[in-house]
Amino acid sequence: MKHLPEDPMIRELVRAQLSRRALLRGAGGVGVAAALAACGTGGGTAATASKPKPAVKDRSASDKIVRWANWPAYLDYDEKSKKYPTLEQFQQKTGIKASYAEDVDDNDSYYGKVQGQLKNGQDIGKDVIVLTDWMAGRMVRQGYVQKLDKANIPNATNLNPALQDVDFDKGRNYSLTWQSGYAGLAYRKDKVGRELKTISDLWAPDLKGKVVVLSEFRDTVGLLMMEQGVDISANFSEDDFNKGLDELQKQVDSGQIRQVKGNSYLEDLRSGNAIAAIGWSGDILLARFEEEDDNYTFTLPESGGTLWSDNLMVPIASPHKKNAETLMNYYYDPTVAATVAAYVNYICPVDGAKAAMEKIDPSLVDSPLIFPTEADLAKVKGFRTLSPDEETTYSEAFQKVIGN
Amino acid sequence: MTVAAGIGLGERQAGAGAPPPAVTERRSRRKLTPYLLLVPGMAWLAIFFIAPIVTLLSTSTQTRPEGAEIGVFTQTFRFANYLDALEGYGPEFGRSFLYALLATVLALAISYPLAYAIAFKAGRWRNLLLVLVVAPFFVSFLLRTVAWKQILADDAWVADLLRALSVIGPQTHIINSAPAVVIGITYNFLPFMILPIYASLERVDPRLMEAAGDLYSSALTTFRKVTIPLSMPGIVAGTLLTFIPAAGDYVNSALLGNKDTTMVGNVIDSRFLRVVDYPTAAVLSVTLMASILVLVGFYIRRAGTEELV
Numbered sequence: 001m002k003h004l005p006e007d008p009m010i011r012e013l014v015r016a017q018l019s020r021r022a023l024l025r026g027a028g029g030v031g032v033a034a035a036l037a038a039c040g041t042g043g044g045t046a047a048t049a050s051k052p053k054p055a056v057k058d059r060s061a062s063d064k065i066v067r068w069a070n071w072p073a074y075l076d077y078d079e080k081s082k083k084y085p086t087l088e089q090f091q092q093k094t095g096i097k098a099s100y101a102e103d104v105d106d107n108d109s110y111y112g113k114v115q116g117q118l119k120n121g122q123d124i125g126k127d128v129i130v131l132t133d134w135m136a137g138r139m140v141r142q143g144y145v146q147k148l149d150k151a152n153i154p155n156a157t158n159l160n161p162a163l164q165d166v167d168f169d170k171g172r173n174y175s176l177t178w179q180s181g182y183a184g185l186a187y188r189k190d191k192v193g194r195e196l197k198t199i200s201d202l203w204a205p206d207l208k209g210k211v212v213v214l215s216e217f218r219d220t221v222g223l224l225m226m227e228q229g230v231d232i233s234a235n236f237s238e239d240d241f242n243k244g245l246d247e248l249q250k251q252v253d254s255g256q257i258r259q260v261k262g263n264s265y266l267e268d269l270r271s272g273n274a275i276a277a278i279g280w281s282g283d284i285l286l287a288r289f290e291e292e293d294d295n296y297t298f299t300l301p302e303s304g305g306t307l308w309s310d311n312l313m314v315p316i317a318s319p320h321k322k323n324a325e326t327l328m329n330y331y332y333d334p335t336v337a338a339t340v341a342a343y344v345n346y347i348c349p350v351d352g353a354k355a356a357m358e359k360i361d362p363s364l365v366d367s368p369l370i371f372p373t374e375a376d377l378a379k380v381k382g383f384r385t386l387s388p389d390e391e392t393t394y395s396e397a398f399q400k401v402i403g404n
Numbered sequence: 405m406t407v408a409a410g411i412g413l414g415e416r417q418a419g420a421g422a423p424p425p426a427v428t429e430r431r432s433r434r435k436l437t438p439y440l441l442l443v444p445g446m447a448w449l450a451i452f453f454i455a456p457i458v459t460l461l462s463t464s465t466q467t468r469p470e471g472a473e474i475g476v477f478t479q480t481f482r483f484a485n486y487l488d489a490l491e492g493y494g495p496e497f498g499r500s501f502l503y504a505l506l507a508t509v510l511a512l513a514i515s516y517p518l519a520y521a522i523a524f525k526a527g528r529w530r531n532l533l534l535v536l537v538v539a540p541f542f543v544s545f546l547l548r549t550v551a552w553k554q555i556l557a558d559d560a561w562v563a564d565l566l567r568a569l570s571v572i573g574p575q576t577h578i579i580n581s582a583p584a585v586v587i588g589i590t591y592n593f594l595p596f597m598i599l600p601i602y603a604s605l606e607r608v609d610p611r612l613m614e615a616a617g618d619l620y621s622s623a624l625t626t627f628r629k630v631t632i633p634l635s636m637p638g639i640v641a642g643t644l645l646t647f648i649p650a651a652g653d654y655v656n657s658a659l660l661g662n663k664d665t666t667m668v669g670n671v672i673d674s675r676f677l678r679v680v681d682y683p684t685a686a687v688l689s690v691t692l693m694a695s696i697l698v699l700v701g702f703y704i705r706r707a708g709t710e711e712l713v
Contacts, residue, residue: 108677108678108680109677111677111680112676112677112680115475119475138474141473142473142474142475208575209575209577252663258577258580258662259580259661259662259663260663264659267553271553271554271557271558271559272557272558272559273557273558273559273577273579273580387471388471388472388473388474389470389471391474392468392474392679392680392681395678395679395680396679396681399674399675399678399679402663403662403663403664403666403670404666404670404671404673404674404675404678
């Protein structure tokens with residue numbers, strides 16, 4: 001909960017300015033960044049897709065550290081001591097020193113930042129990274145992450161069975177879920193003046209120019225496709241995707257949707273520039289809590305919401321894999337997981353955490369946003385993993401529609 | 405003209421005949437020293453300018469093989485990449501240069517009177533005013549742009565006031581529009597315009613203006629025929645320092661614009677990070693650089709840079 005702007009793009013840029021190492025990148029703009037990134041990967045002429053094979057020896061036993069890159073406001077934090085209580089406890093318990101950084105605020109920009117080093121099999125200075133399903137899938141496919149040794153993570157059996165067999169990592173050999181969440185309808189009830197129930201409710205004439213949507217196409221186009229009756233977790237066709245995209249294009253062109261730039265939707269909601277949005281569950285809970293305003297409402301559309309998860313992974317060439325696994329094991333302890341969930345308000349992937357929550361905060365035991373029931377989960381779908389060709393085509397088409 | 409003169413000078417020197425040997429040795433060492441002094445700068449340029457440019461150029465003609473993994477490209481020397489990108493992103497280029505031009509003209513209109521006042525009329529307030537001009541630099545460029553987002557927001561006083569005065573309609577936004585982007589760019593690059601103009605105005609000898617007056621020139625004519633020509637180096641430097649970064653800017657458009665204000669920088673950002681299409685991003689970067697170079701080249705030829713120090 002550092003005091004950085006909410007929009008990940010701005011946050012990224014502010015941080016780029018603050019960090020000395022990233023100064024060149026921030027000052028020189030994207031052109032320079034592109035050139036340097038290309039430079040770092042040996043001329044940018046990687047013709048083959050061969051997976052990196054670094055010769056790294058695990059130094060976990062002698063080097064008692066673990067370096068963790070996570071998203072902002074994604075771990076229990078104590079404002080008074082300026083520390084992460086569960087992480088402090090981990091250090092005391094295991095003797096492993098943990099350095100924690102809120103380094104990831106956007107899947108794409110994090111990938112852009114580390115891809116060059118990973119491709120060459122270099123250590124990126126992190127032992128645990130947290131990325132969303134589709135990006136996690138890309139990392140696994142490209143061989144940028146290390147296979148986990150489940151013998152070191154006995155608590156991994158606590159992983160919710162529904163998350164056990166994901167299509168991007170069958171059998172969970174490379175990743176473990178950190179938290180999950182929904183995308184759905186987000187709005188300020190007092191300003192809208194009524195309840196919004198379906199995605200089409202966003203296209204009401206009185207909301208013209210007051211609607212914003214996520215710049216993540218799997219969520220925004222995904223929700224539009226679900227309203228059109230498409231199962232986004234099944235093998236839908238390019239036509240299905242394009243129909244969803246056409247609807248988006250229509251609403252963007254007519255000015256119904258104000259703009260789709262970066263992920264600034266939450267800022268727009270808070271400033272009043274927008275009053276209704278396609279947004280993420282945790283963001284809205286956080287806004288409600290921070291603004292002390294119960295009018296911030298999150299609801300799943302009648303046609304269903306999208307479900308995404310962020311995943312813990314060990315990047316290739318990390319010399320502290322065993323320490324990373326020890327860390328994962330610790331966070332899969334139900335009590336620890338419940339402590340984190342009570343703070344971050346996202347869906348907890350650890351079985352047994354609900355029972356443990358009784359002791360931590362009984363008021364949250366029945367929160368559908370932390371411990372959803374079977375019925376809740378039946379209403380949401382995860383976007384299926386796309387092939388590289390599909391991913392490139394869809395993301396290009398989406399960027400064109402939103403004006404990039 | 406200057407080049408010809410230089411050659412003539414060289415010939416004259418060569419024609420002076422060979423000096424005695426001892427002197428030659430010392431002289432040749434002396435001749436070598438400037439080149440040795442240039443080595444660090446040249447090495448810096450080679451590593452941080454030439455090498456990236458070469459990789460950028462090489463990336464720009466690569467293509468993504470069908471079905472290949474994301475981020476994998478092969479060198480196919482496909483120069484049609486350039487045609488594709490220009491065809492697809494012509495409007496964005498046009499917009500970048502239009503916004504940069506508007507912002508430069510606006511910044512000049514604001515800066516010149518200000519710089520003039522600081523240089524000739526400010527008296528003992530001069531230093532304080534100069535500090536105020538530079539003061540925004542103490543705050544990050546991004547935070548200043550985010551501040552504009554708040555100032556121009558729908559619920560903020562600027563919009564309220566304009567609405568009350570019926571300058572804009574009840575449904576019109578100021579933020580997320582082309583004017584907002586131009587305002588943002590103008591604001592952000594204003595000091596780069598003020599400072600060079602101030603520097604050249606400050607060096608103008610006031611006695612020249614007095615002399616013009618003594619010769620029965622009106623104030624306006626003095627300004628037009630004496631002050632402006634003498635401050636030309638500042639104007640040229642200021643417009644270049646504003647126009648070049650403004651044409652490549654993408655922050656203002658991203659924060660203050662909408663989908664119809666996309667500039668080339670935004671497309672490069674989205675191509676590089678979102679679509680992971682490095683060749684197109686490289687093509688756009690190269691084209692942007694080349695077109696700025698050409699535009700600036702013409703401008704400098706017309707305006708002259710002899711006194712640009």
